[in-house]
Amino acid sequence: MENNRYIENYDAEQTIEAYAARFSWEDAESIETVRAHGRVTAAPCYARVSDPCYHAAAMDGIMVCAADTVGASETTPMTLEQGQYAPVNTGDPIRQPYDSVVMIEDVVEAGGGRVRLITPSFPWQHVRAVGESVVSGEMILPSAHRIRPIDIGALLAGGVETLNVRRRLMIGIIPTGHELVEHVDELRQGRLVEYNSHVFSALAEEYDAEAKRYPIVRGDQNELSRALSQAVDECDIVVINAGSSAGTRDFTRAAIEAAGTVYAHGLAIRPGKPTVLGEARGKPVLGIPGYPVAAYLMFQKCLRALLRPGTCEKKVKARLVRRVVSALRHEELIRVSVGWIGGEWTAAPLERGAASIMSVVRADGVLTIPQQLEGLEAGAAVEVVLTEPAEELRQTLQIIGSHDLMLDELRERVPLKSVHVGSMNGLLALKNGQCHLAPIHILDEDTGRYNENLARAVLGAGDYSIIRGVGRVQGFYLRAEDPLETISFAELVQPEISLANRQRGAGTRLLLDYHLRLQNIDSGAVDGYRREWNTHMAVASAVQSGMCRTGLGVYSAAKALGLRFVPVCEEQYDFAVRTADLEDPRVLRFIKGLQSDWLQERLSVLGGYTVRGIGEIRSL
Numbered sequence: 001m002e003n004n005r006y007i008e009n010y011d012a013e014q015t016i017e018a019y020a021a022r023f024s025w026e027d028a029e030s031i032e033t034v035r036a037h038g039r040v041t042a043a044p045c046y047a048r049v050s051d052p053c054y055h056a057a058a059m060d061g062i063m064v065c066a067a068d069t070v071g072a073s074e075t076t077p078m079t080l081e082q083g084q085y086a087p088v089n090t091g092d093p094i095r096q097p098y099d100s101v102v103m104i105e106d107v108v109e110a111g112g113g114r115v116r117l118i119t120p121s122f123p124w125q126h127v128r129a130v131g132e133s134v135v136s137g138e139m140i141l142p143s144a145h146r147i148r149p150i151d152i153g154a155l156l157a158g159g160v161e162t163l164n165v166r167r168r169l170m171i172g173i174i175p176t177g178h179e180l181v182e183h184v185d186e187l188r189q190g191r192l193v194e195y196n197s198h199v200f201s202a203l204a205e206e207y208d209a210e211a212k213r214y215p216i217v218r219g220d221q222n223e224l225s226r227a228l229s230q231a232v233d234e235c236d237i238v239v240i241n242a243g244s245s246a247g248t249r250d251f252t253r254a255a256i257e258a259a260g261t262v263y264a265h266g267l268a269i270r271p272g273k274p275t276v277l278g279e280a281r282g283k284p285v286l287g288i289p290g291y292p293v294a295a296y297l298m299f300q301k302c303l304r305a306l307l308r309p310g311t312c313e314k315k316v317k318a319r320l321v322r323r324v325v326s327a328l329r330h331e332e333l334i335r336v337s338v339g340w341i342g343g344e345w346t347a348a349p350l351e352r353g354a355a356s357i358m359s360v361v362r363a364d365g366v367l368t369i370p371q372q373l374e375g376l377e378a379g380a381a382v383e384v385v386l387t388e389p390a391e392e393l394r395q396t397l398q399i400i401g402s403h404d405l406m407l408d409e410l411r412e413r414v415p416l417k418s419v420h421v422g423s424m425n426g427l428l429a430l431k432n433g434q435c436h437l438a439p440i441h442i443l444d445e446d447t448g449r450y451n452e453n454l455a456r457a458v459l460g461a462g463d464y465s466i467i468r469g470v471g472r473v474q475g476f477y478l479r480a481e482d483p484l485e486t487i488s489f490a491e492l493v494q495p496e497i498s499l500a501n502r503q504r505g506a507g508t509r510l511l512l513d514y515h516l517r518l519q520n521i522d523s524g525a526v527d528g529y530r531r532e533w534n535t536h537m538a539v540a541s542a543v544q545s546g547m548c549r550t551g552l553g554v555y556s557a558a559k560a561l562g563l564r565f566v567p568v569c570e571e572q573y574d575f576a577v578r579t580a581d582l583e584d585p586r587v588l589r590f591i592k593g594l595q596s597d598w599l600q601e602r603l604s605v606l607g608g609y610t611v612r613g614i615g616e617i618r619s620l
Contacts (some may be wrong), residue, residue, distance in 0.1 A: 007245070007274055011371070012301075012331050015264050019277045020305035022079070022263075023284055025236065027167040033155045033385050036147045038210045039165040045141040047158030049132035055094040059126040062115065063098035077566075078120075082113040088411040094127055110121075119182045134158040146208065168372060169209045172235030174227050175196045176243045176252070177218040196241050196288075196295045203300055221251035221258075229463035237306065242290030245274040246460045254278055260285065268371050270330045272298035288404030291505035292357040295433055297333050297366070302524070314386045316343035316495045321400065321434040322421070324367075325375040335363035335484070336384060337417045339435065347384050347417040349402055351534070364388045364417065379432070391416055397586040401426020401465065402434035402507050403535040404573055405556045407439070407472060411600045414584070414593040420534045422505030427458040436587060438576040439469070441507035445514055450572040456620045464620045465582060467510035467575040467591060470603065471610035473555045474511060476566040477543040486566050488552055489515040492526045499528035500542035500551035508552050511569070536562075545562045555608025579619065591615050 021368045027553045028042035035355025057063070072078035088094070088101060100121040108116040134140065135158045141151055147165075164543045180194040187193065190437065194216055212235055224240070231238045241253040242607060244265075253265050253276050258281030265276050271294035278547075284306060288299050304311070316323035318338060320609040327334045336347040347367055351359040360503040367386040370375060386393070396415045399407065403420040410416060418439075421429070424439035451464060477500075489512075492499055502509040516523055523529045528548055533539045541553035557563040581587050593599060595615040603609040 003043065008264065009266055009273075010252075010274075012266050012267040015267060015277065016302060016305045017309075019284075019307060020302075021262055023074055023277070023306060025167070025169060028164040030162050030164050033152055033161050033163055033360050034125065036152060036155075036163060036165060037149060038208065039168075041141050041143050041145045041147065042141050042164040042166045044139050045155060045158075045160055045163050047136050047138050047140055047160065048138040048394060049134075051134040051157035051159075052128050052132065052385050054598055055130055056128040057088045057092045057101050057126065058128045059101055059103045060089050061102045061104040061126070064100050064102055064117075064121055066100040066121045066123045066125065069102075069119075070099075071510045072117045072120045074118045076311035077108075078117045079110055080115050085115060087525060099123050099127070102331070123152075135213065135543065140557045143221060143608075154534055155578035161245060165375075170234065171200070171204045171209050171211050171234040172198050172214060172231030172238040173211055173226070173305075174214045174217060174240045176224060180216050180398055181219065182216070186597055188448065196290065196292060197422055199292075199296055200239060200241070200288075200299050200401055201259070203296075203303065207303050209303075209395060210563050214469065221254050224251050224255045225258055228280065228285070232259065234284055237297050238280070238283065238285045240287050241295060241450045242288075244276050244287035248416055253278075254271045256280065256285050256287060256482065259410060268330050269298075270327070270332045270518045272301075272333070273330065275302070277302075279304070283412070288300060291354070291599055293335075293360055296357075314390065315383050316390065318347040318365075318367075318384045319434070320367075320378055320380045320427055321348040321375055321419075321432075321525065322348055322378045323375065323423070324369065326369040326373060328372055328374060331371045332369040334367040334369060336357045336365050336367050336386070337362035337398070338386065338393050339396070339417065339537060340394040341398055341436060342433050346398065347382055348421075348434065350419065362417070364393055371472060397437065397590055398573075399437045400429040400437045401438040401576075402441055402573065404470075404472070404535075404554065405537070405560070405606055406573075406599070409599060409606070410593050411588070413598065414589050416590065422503055422509065423507040424458070424505035424510075427455060427576060430464075430578070431459055436468070436577065436581055436584065437590065439573065440576055441472075441571050443507070443514060443575045445572065447538050447591070451574045451576075452618070453620065455576050459576065459620060462620050463579055465577055465579045466618045466620060467577055467594070468613045468616040468618070469572070469574045470614060471570055471612065472573055473565075473567050473570055473608045474552060474558050475555060475568045477540055477553060477558050478549075478564040478566065479543060479546070480501060480550055480562060480564055482549070482564065489521065492550075493515075493521060494529070497527065497550060498548045499526055499531075500533055500539045501529055501531060501546035502539065502552070503532040503534055509570070510573070511571070512552050515568075554607040560606045576620075582617065591617075 064085045082404045093502050102121050110116040117225050140154050140158050175194050175197040179192050181191050204211040217227050240252045243250045256278035262278045264277040274289050275298050278285040288295050335350045339346045367384050399418040401421045407418045423440040423442045429435045430438040442450050442454045536557035538554035539553045539555040542548045544561045555565050600611050
């Protein structure tokens with residue numbers, strides 16, 4: 001069956017908001033307070049009793065009348081007879097006529113049942129008055145409040161042993177796709193593991209809902225329609241994942257129309273344009289795109305509108321690290337790495353592909369570029385919705401520059417975020433105050449030395465230093481079964497050789513360009529020169545998968561993916577830093593991590609590294 005439907009371009013925010021307003025859920029259920037953690041209150045909760053419900057001693061000691069202790073001092077101690085005081089333990093009621101407690105440490109035995117005080121007491125000293133913690137009749141929690149562990153204590157203190165919470169809605173999730181399998185051991189050519197539905201299920205829990213996952217639909221529209229009908233019967237909200245575009249195997253819109261109504265198909269947003277908003281038998285039915293990033297962002301956006309309308313997201317004002325280009329026709333959601341640098345927030349854009357799930361894993365926030373805006377310039381003030389706690393981000397080291405596997409290893413022990421933009425762009429980010437450290441490996445063609453000369457040329461002298469990192473080997477990658485025994489720069493122009501290249505500004509790209517110039521090779525004659533990958537692992541993966549014949553990178557990535565390695569040169573991989581930041585606790589933790597035995601053991605496993613002088617500091 002062909003699907004020749006045209007996908008519209010509705011305003012995303014307005015359309016989703018209007019769609020969500022069609023539905024409401026007022027159902028509530030009564031549960032025991034002790035089982036209420038994580039649930040959402042359906043109505044305000046008021047205290048039934050005060051806590052404490054009597055005046056209670058807050059200390060071990062004696063109960064006294066404060067008026068009887070006036071004038072007590074070290075020079076004029078006050079002696080109390082039996083009857084003027086009574087022993088008391090923490091939590092005991094304060095009896096008439098007493099109105100104060102003296103700690104046992106301040107009581108001196110005077111013999112004959114008498115006690116001596118050298119400091120006066122005052123009314124209600126060390127006494128927990130009625131309602132000190134909770135007052136009968138006061139509101140403990142408002143409605144629409146997610147119950148935390150401490151809230152359970154406050155509710156029980158106020159005598160609330162049961163409460164009404166929102167019923168957990170059931171969200172039915174139908175994964176679709178002829179190429180999908182359930183488990184990794186079923187993978188083969190043309191098969192992918194289905195995981196979006198499990199991401200959706202976990203997100204549903206965050207929104208106080210339950211998820212019911214249905215079997216993968218791999219067939220035609222009839223099979224999808226049967227699954228949809230069952231899900232509508234059994235669930236409050238239904239989500240069909242994938243098949244929402246306009247291809248010959250995209251049946252989501254047709255299935256929703258057959259079951260009910262489609263209100264919108266196609267939103268002016270990227271990623272996530274082919275989202276379908278529909279209804280069947282009075283229940284919301286969503287068609288969510290299949291690409292992982294689009295699926296995650298659109299499921300979350302729609303679920304928030306349906307289940308938490310009007311709730312506030314944690315937003316911060318940040319400075320954009322580098323220019324971002326956008327299309328006029330769409331609102332665009334940009335994943336960013338967020339840093340706290342020099343007393344302000346920074347936002348470094350990450351990979352933008354709708355299938356790049358790791359860009360979401362690495363992101364700390366999302367930046368929205370509005371429709372009708374062609375992009376944002378570096379340094380622009382932007383608003384970012386945080387996806388990680390702000391306080392954690394304040395403690396995290398922000399690294400922008402060249403990639404190496406050692407940074408991934410260091411994350412095990414050092415709170416850090418790394419954005420891979422190449423050595424030169426990293427130096428510019430450091431100069432502009434957009435990161436704490438810039439990893440670099442830049443060859444000075446005139447001297448043959450790495451890093452210091454060109455770092456000085458970009459940053460200037462005096463205000464910056466170099467933290468010595470590792471020596472490593474650069475070379476060509478080849479698949480193990482490749483008949484080539486070796487490869488050189490001169491052979492890159494051969495028609496059967498295709499190259500996986502690094503992005504402009506990367507130290508590895510500069511190394512390649514240097515050798516091409518040495519041998520008078522026109523880069524335009526190299527197949528693949530303009531195809532760019534952002535990390536050594538991405539280059540190695542391109543070679544391993546057969547997308548490219550070879551690529552230039554470090555030995556550790558070749559070893560990790562089982563590739564053959566043809567050495568080209570040794571280089572130094574260091575870290576540029578503002579000298580003033582060498583006392584920053586985040587930088588100090590990083591240096592300590594560099595010099596740790598643990599990291600050096602990990603580097604020996606990765607292979608291809610030398611660690612002489614690692615962590616030493618040289619001023620520029």
